[in-house]
Amino acid sequence: MSGGQGDEKSDPHPFDVATALTATGEPDVFTGRTHPAYANMVGPFGGITAAVMASAVLEHPARLGELTAVTVNFAGPVQEGDYRLIARPVRTNRSSQHWIVEQWQGDSLATSATAVTALRRGAFESTEHLAPSVPGPQELTPVRYPPMLAWPDRYEMRFASGMLEPGAAPAPESESVLWVRDSPRRALDVRSLVALCDVFFPRAFLRTGQFAPAGTVTFTAYMHAAPEDLAAHGDDFVLGRAVGQRFAGGYFDQSAALWAPSGELLASSHQLVYFKS
Amino acid sequence: MSGGQGDEKSDPHPFDVATALTATGEPDVFTGRTHPAYANMVGPFGGITAAVMASAVLEHPARLGELTAVTVNFAGPVQEGDYRLIARPVRTNRSSQHWIVEQWQGDSLATSATAVTALRRGAFESTEHLAPSVPGPQELTPVRYPPMLAWPDRYEMRFASGMLEPGAAPAPESESVLWVRDSPRRALDVRSLVALCDVFFPRAFLRTGQFAPAGTVTFTAYMHAAPEDLAAHGDDFVLGRAVGQRFAGGYFDQSAALWAPSGELLASSHQLVYFKS
Numbered sequence: 001m002s003g004g005q006g007d008e009k010s011d012p013h014p015f016d017v018a019t020a021l022t023a024t025g026e027p028d029v030f031t032g033r034t035h036p037a038y039a040n041m042v043g044p045f046g047g048i049t050a051a052v053m054a055s056a057v058l059e060h061p062a063r064l065g066e067l068t069a070v071t072v073n074f075a076g077p078v079q080e081g082d083y084r085l086i087a088r089p090v091r092t093n094r095s096s097q098h099w100i101v102e103q104w105q106g107d108s109l110a111t112s113a114t115a116v117t118a119l120r121r122g123a124f125e126s127t128e129h130l131a132p133s134v135p136g137p138q139e140l141t142p143v144r145y146p147p148m149l150a151w152p153d154r155y156e157m158r159f160a161s162g163m164l165e166p167g168a169a170p171a172p173e174s175e176s177v178l179w180v181r182d183s184p185r186r187a188l189d190v191r192s193l194v195a196l197c198d199v200f201f202p203r204a205f206l207r208t209g210q211f212a213p214a215g216t217v218t219f220t221a222y223m224h225a226a227p228e229d230l231a232a233h234g235d236d237f238v239l240g241r242a243v244g245q246r247f248a249g250g251y252f253d254q255s256a257a258l259w260a261p262s263g264e265l266l267a268s269s270h271q272l273v274y275f276k277s
Numbered sequence: 278m279s280g281g282q283g284d285e286k287s288d289p290h291p292f293d294v295a296t297a298l299t300a301t302g303e304p305d306v307f308t309g310r311t312h313p314a315y316a317n318m319v320g321p322f323g324g325i326t327a328a329v330m331a332s333a334v335l336e337h338p339a340r341l342g343e344l345t346a347v348t349v350n351f352a353g354p355v356q357e358g359d360y361r362l363i364a365r366p367v368r369t370n371r372s373s374q375h376w377i378v379e380q381w382q383g384d385s386l387a388t389s390a391t392a393v394t395a396l397r398r399g400a401f402e403s404t405e406h407l408a409p410s411v412p413g414p415q416e417l418t419p420v421r422y423p424p425m426l427a428w429p430d431r432y433e434m435r436f437a438s439g440m441l442e443p444g445a446a447p448a449p450e451s452e453s454v455l456w457v458r459d460s461p462r463r464a465l466d467v468r469s470l471v472a473l474c475d476v477f478f479p480r481a482f483l484r485t486g487q488f489a490p491a492g493t494v495t496f497t498a499y500m501h502a503a504p505e506d507l508a509a510h511g512d513d514f515v516l517g518r519a520v521g522q523r524f525a526g527g528y529f530d531q532s533a534a535l536w537a538p539s540g541e542l543l544a545s546s547h548q549l550v551y552f553k554s
Contacts, residue, residue: 068528069495069549071348073391075368075375090379091352091386096494096551098352100377100389102367109368112377114350114391116494116549120526124485124554128451129522174405208401217373217393218346220497222530222549224523245406245534246501246542249397251345253499253545255532257522265523268530270547272346272393272499274373277401 013186014038014154015195018048019055021085030056030085034078038151043078045151046216047198051191053101053113056087058191063089064097066227067190069116071220078103078110095119120226129268131259134160137179137237155199156183158237164205174203174244174254185235190223193230196238196258197221197269203244203254204275214275217251225266233260250274290463291315291431292472295325296332298362307333307362311355315428320355322428323493324475328468330378330390333364335468340366341374343504344467346393348497355380355387372396397503406545408536411437414456414514432476433460435514441482451480451521451531462512467500470507473515473535474498474546480521480531481552491552494528502543510537527551 018035038048050072057063057070084104091098096118103111140158146166162176180199182192202214225233242256256269295312309332315325327349334340334347361381368375373395380388417435439453457476459469479491502510519533533546 071391071495071497073375073393076370090389093353098350098386098389109375112367112375112391114348114389114495116350118494118528118551120528121553123527123552124481124524126484126524127522128520204401207403217395218348218391218497220348220495220547222528222547224525224528224530226526243405245404245545247401247403248501249345249503250400251395251397251499251501253501255545255547268522268532268547270497270499270532270545274395275400276398 013184015182015186015192019051019191021055021059028060028086028088030059030087031082032085033082034080036150037154040149040151046074046219047195048151049074049078049111050198050219050221051195052085053103053111054115054191054194056085056101057099057115057117060087060089063117064092065095065117065119067115067223068118069220069222070113070194071218072111072113073218074216075112076108076110079105081105083110127265129257129265131239131263132177132241134177134239140179154183156181162206164201168209170209171206174206175241176200176206177239177241179237180240181235181237187235188230188233188238190227190230193223193225193258193267194221196240197256197267198271199240200242200254200256202273202275203242204247204252204273204277207244207247208277210277212276214273217272217274219269219271221267221269223267225264229264236261238266250276290461292459292463292469296328296468298332298336305337305363305365307336307364308359309362310359311357313427314431317426317428323351323496324472325428326351326355326388327475327496327498328472329362330380330388331392331468331471333362333378334376334392334394337364337366340394341369342372342394342396344392344500345395346497346499347390347471348495349388349390350495351493352389353385353387356382358382360387404542406534406542408516408540409454409518411454411516417456431460433458439483441478445486447486448483451483452518453477453483454516454518456514457517458512458514464512465507465510465515467504467507470500470502470535470544471498473517474533474544476517477519477531477533479550479552480519481524481529481550481554484521484524485554487554489553491550494549494551496546496548498544498546500544502541506541513538515543527553
């Protein structure tokens, strides 16, 4: 199904429903609700929670500038249902602003975050982290994940390398490279870019050949793309790469990057993941 | 000067003085004071501020487990003098704990942070991000930074590549690789490891050939080394590598790694840096 675009007004995209917030009238406080289309094994897909935390900043009336960095800490499981977000601008400078965001369910803190919004300026431009050279998405086959999880169906993924193969032997390296976009298709924006930064399954699955419990503990994304670049991107694929750096003591760190088809580095992202093996 | 170790009791290491906190008796609240030995161009060296934020967690009586991740947001300049830290355990799970830390001077938030402490467990172990192959520290020359900054004198740095050369042409790539340790020498621990993650000068200096204003906006470090590995390390050098990924809109992201001489990846770190050019 790829005809979602024409129906936007009558049939909002599940990403927009899942990240929709309601201002409560109380300063800094929003409410929202988990969406079954982005359900993970336990609670929602981490990327959608990260996008929700970013949304509270983006929708805050006191916001200065664009989202340039966000760190999301997955403190405890998010239960299906309603949540309350508190997004506080804790320091506002001339060209940047710092935020602390908390997601509460009842009297339990589910998620905390910090974010930086800023005005961009003209300065030296260069990309050192280049996109890997891989076949285009049309030359690759879309993957289907097992139907026990909802959220992978919200993404069309076409792997160039590092696909999970059930029953495969442990891989010697944890790198995956894939083309990915929202499904149904949706024009890229900074919120969906935040979510895409977390679209990579835990690297431990590849290295151990096991689907044992694993979950992101803390996640950071740096947004490089200017809003006009995102607007020009439309609903095309982005190229994603993820790789683990060290697995030790039941944790590993995973770094990811997302490029436009033109080779523009849109976002870079890092996370620490808890895993069993 | 390398004889600091024998004098530890009578003459505490400047790192320990600069990160010393006083419990106020009020729950979660500590006080501290900037130290001139770690002064930067404006305010203290970011790495010492990051270590101070981590120290508030490490010294908190309710702490569970070891520091595994910390994100520090440099919200505004830290003024020379006293500060107040509030370190709150915002969620405690069975094997992990989430923290929000704030550094205040008067009624101004200078720095915010989140941290994760956790119990490590036995699990699959592997290092994918390998140390670059470079000459040992004894084969390299210690560098002297210009005397206008205090904090670089607190580190002995021996560059294998990517040294700043005054008047040099812009470099085509931003990678630096160097051996580094505290000066005077000090046994490595998790606090000094946090500070070492920020020891790399802004990558923009190499790429533009200019020493224009630049400052870390947000910094994240993942700690891979177990305490027993750090204890075994002693006061030896660590090998550090830093590289920029994309420079755009007046910001760039910089990723770093620190290895023991044995090749063990002790910590990985990422930051978003504001710069002019």
